[in-house]
Amino acid sequence: GQNIDQPTEMTATEGAIVQINCTYQTSGFNGLFWYQQHAGEAPTFLSYNVLDGLEEKGRFSSFLSRSKGYSYLLLKELQMKDSASYLCAVIRGSTLGRLYFGRGTQLTVWP
Amino acid sequence: GAGVSQSPRYKVAKRGQDVALRCDPISGHVSLFWYQQALGQGPEFLTYFQNEAQLDKSGLPSDRFFAERPEGSVSTLKIQRTQQEDSAVYLCASSSRTGSAGELFFGEGSRLTVL
Numbered sequence: 674g675q676n677i678d679q680p681t682e683m684t685a686t687e688g689a690i691v692q693i694n695c696t697y698q699t700s701g702f703n704g705l706f707w708y709q710q711h712a713g714e715a716p717t718f719l720s721y722n723v724l725d726g727l728e729e730k731g732r733f734s735s736f737l738s739r740s741k742g743y744s745y746l747l748l749k750e751l752q753m754k755d756s757a758s759y760l761c762a763v764i765r766g767s768t769l770g771r772l773y774f775g776r777g778t779q780l781t782v783w784p
Numbered sequence: 785g786a787g788v789s790q791s792p793r794y795k796v797a798k799r800g801q802d803v804a805l806r807c808d809p810i811s812g813h814v815s816l817f818w819y820q821q822a823l824g825q826g827p828e829f830l831t832y833f834q835n836e837a838q839l840d841k842s843g844l845p846s847d848r849f850f851a852e853r854p855e856g857s858v859s860t861l862k863i864q865r866t867q868q869e870d871s872a873v874y875l876c877a878s879s880s881r882t883g884s885a886g887e888l889f890f891g892e893g894s895r896l897t898v899l
Contacts, residue, residue, distance in 0.1 A: 677826075706888075708890075713892075714892060715788070715875070715890040715891055715892045715893065716827070716875070716890045717890070718887045718888070718889075721887065760826050760827075762826070768832055768839070768840055770832065770877065770879050770888050771817070771829050771832060772827075772829065773829070774826030774827050774828070775826050776824070776825055776826050777824075777825075777826050
């Protein structure tokens with residue numbers, strides 16, 4: 674919903690780097706989250722961007738371009754445990770916990 | 785508790801039955817959200833509470849869905865006369881912040897299957 678687009682599936686090998694892209698409609702934009710969700714588990718917070726630029730946190734980095742309606746999540750030194758769905762979610766308007774999620778990108782990491 | 789707790793984790797209901805799903809948020813968290821996640825999809829917003837006040841229920845799909853949080857902590861999502869299209873994982877999330885973007889902490893969800 675809300676035209677938040679991300680690839681459905683991606684694959685990579687252990688130790689590699691993968692970039693998961695997310696595009697969204699810019700109207701009412703008030704911030705962007707990335708969540709990780711393993712099958713059957715709760716989504717867990719990875720990153721939050723509200724200003725343009727790159728936020729780095731260990732092996733994970735997230736980038737935002739507000740004018741382009743574009744974000745990416747960069748995962749370095751991939752591990753098998755990184756196999757999961759990665760959800761891009763946008764805040765619009767003033768209810769700051771009301772997130773509009775993309776469908777998620779299912780990442781499979783091969784040995 | 786240490787995290788957001790939801791019960792039951794799994795619920796199977798016959799079409800037409802009523803179900804109640806419980807969410808126990810992180811202690812002291814003011815904001816509470818319910819989301820619905822269908823298989824292979826991202827979560828979709830249902831409703832939002834700030835303390836005991838339901839400030840936004842625009843995501844509830846029909847009048848068969850009802851949520852409450854009477855004392856500003858535990859919340860219950862009730863679905864009346866369940867239909868097969870209600871089958872989904874119902875996620876509860878809480879946040880400590882109201883006036884700024886705060887991290888949402890999600891529970892593991894209640895998986896509802898309607899036969």
